Amino acid sequence: MKLGDVFVFGVDLVLFTYFTQIALNTTSMTIRxxxxxxMTAEIFFMRQxxxxxxxISNRRED
Incomplete structure (x- = not known):
């Protein structure tokens, strides 16, 4: 895994945590x-x- 991959995954994880805190700390249903x-989009991006x-790692092994 390259440093860029770790950085992108880390940013996605931080954004997921940020959106979770927003959803938990608000009373507005629209914002939730x-x-x-x-959060769903961030999970999708992390999985992708x-x-x-x-x-990519499988291609390198071949």
């Missing part, structure tokens, strides 16, 4: 829905990045 959508890293 938007924060939940953002992990899949991409796995594919």
């Amino acid at each position: 829905i938007v924060a939940c959508f953002a 990045h992990l899949k991409m890293m796995k594919i």
